[in-house]
Amino acid sequence: MYSMVMKVGLAACSNGHTDEWENQIDEIVQVLKGFGLEAVLAPHIKARVDDFSGTDEERAADLMRFYTDDSIKAIYDISGGDLANGVLKYLDYDLIARSDKLFWGYSDLTTIINAIYTMTGKPSVLYQVKNMVFSQADLQIKRFADYLGGNTEPLFKLAYKFLQGNHMEGVVVGGNIRCFTKLAGTKYWPDMAGKILLLEALGGGSAQIATLFTQLEQIGVFDKVSGVILGTFTNYEKEDYELTVYDLLKMHIPDMLPVASTKEIGHGHDSKAIVIGEKLTL
Numbered sequence: 483m484y485s486m487v488m489k490v491g492l493a494a495c496s497n498g499h500t501d502e503w504e505n506q507i508d509e510i511v512q513v514l515k516g517f518g519l520e521a522v523l524a525p526h527i528k529a530r531v532d533d534f535s536g537t538d539e540e541r542a543a544d545l546m547r548f549y550t551d552d553s554i555k556a557i558y559d560i561s562g563g564d565l566a567n568g569v570l571k572y573l574d575y576d577l578i579a580r581s582d583k584l585f586w587g588y589s590d591l592t593t594i595i596n597a598i599y600t601m602t603g604k605p606s607v608l609y610q611v612k613n614m615v616f617s618q619a620d621l622q623i624k625r626f627a628d629y630l631g632g633n634t635e636p637l638f639k640l641a642y643k644f645l646q647g648n649h650m651e652g653v654v655v656g657g658n659i660r661c662f663t664k665l666a667g668t669k670y671w672p673d674m675a676g677k678i679l680l681l682e683a684l685g686g687g688s689a690q691i692a693t694l695f696t697q698l699e700q701i702g703v704f705d706k707v708s709g710v711i712l713g714t715f716t717n718y719e720k721e722d723y724e725l726t727v728y729d730l731l732k733m734h735i736p737d738m739l740p741v742a743s744t745k746e747i748g749h750g751h752d753s754k755a756i757v758i759g760e761k762l763t764l
Contacts, residue, residue, distance in 0.1 A: 488519050489554050491522050491554045491557045491558070492510070492521050492522065493545050493558070493559045494527040494561035495545055495559055495561060495565070495569045495594055496562050496563040496565045496589070497533040497534075497561055497562065497564060498529030498530060498534055498535030499527055499529060499535070500528075500529050506615055507523070510560060513619075516623075517630055524541075524544035524547075526544050527561070533563060533564070533565060538565070538568035539569075542569035542572030542573055545594075546572075546573065548583070549581050556586065557583055557585050558611040560587075561590070561591070562591070566591050566592075566593045567590075567593040567665070570597050573597070579603070579604060581604075586755075587606070587608070587609075588609055588657070588749075588753075590661045592656070594606075595607075595608060595759075596655055596656070596758060597665065599758060600670050600672045601670065604759060605758060606758050606759060607755050607756070607757055608657045608680070608757075608758050609754075618750075624636070638756065638757070639754075642743060642744040642764060643744075644740065644741070645712075646740060646741040649740060649763075650678055650740040650763070651678070652761065653677050653761050654757065654760060655678070655679060656681055657682065658681075659694050660690075674706040674707055675707075676706070678709045679698075679703065679711070680711045680758070682713030682715065685717050686715065686717060687717070688721075688723050688725055691715060691730055695730055698734070705736070712741065712744070713745075713746075713753075714745055716748060716750065728743065
């Protein structure tokens with residue numbers, strides 16, 4: 483019999499949830515239930531051994547079970563940290579390519595989101611659904627309700643300003659800068675030609691962000707992309723640095739490369755969602 487309740491999968495491909503985060507799992511399940519969504523939890527979400535909720539292979543198997551289960555309509559990864567790239571070699575990209583399910587995650591899930599695009603051409607959403615249980619919960623719940631009701635603008639439409647140039651278009655890749663650069667040199671790294679590169683960060687001071695920009699320059703990224711969008715750099719922006727993130731970026735990019743800035747993508751609890759692997763025009 484067909485169930486009217488839509489099921490969604492909650493995965494955790496990066497670090498396992500510690501005891502202090504455990505209540506967040508229950509809270510997001512309840513929020514989703516309020517939308518008429520039944521959350522199905524992956525077996526490996528809570529940390530068991532150090533930061534691991536399970537082996538790389540086990541966490542990948544959790545994700546693939548959601549892809550093969552026809553009753554699951556979307557997959558929300560609620561983790562973050564460092565471990566997500568460990569699952570990449572165990573994923574069945576042919577099966578993911580045939581699926582019409584959207585994968586959602588942020589931060590360290592940048593690795594999976596970009597690997598899915600590179601290996602399958604499929605888009606994913608850079609967004610943490612646990613935003614709906616953090617400090618801006620009311621705002622995020624309203625945006626998500628609008629999205630589920632067919633009005634995508636409150637969750638996805640970005641306010642931005644140009645810092646250099648006045649137009650860019652291309653398929654968006656990237657996400658968290660530290661996590662994205664982990665894919666460099668692997669088969670999961672996207673073809674950067676003509677892409678819009680989105681970059682944001684939670685941690686990192688001026689030296690850490692500068693060195694990541696240097697790496698992106700040295701592997702030729704800024705010569706290939708059609709533009710850069712700078713999201714929020716949370717910890718950087720709290721410090722009293724003389725140089726802005728854009729000042730650091732300018733040291734590594736051509737003068738003609740369009741650069742835009744948005745306060746609406748990143749690790750802030752008020753952050754919106756953006757589709758990675760889909761064309762955007764600014």
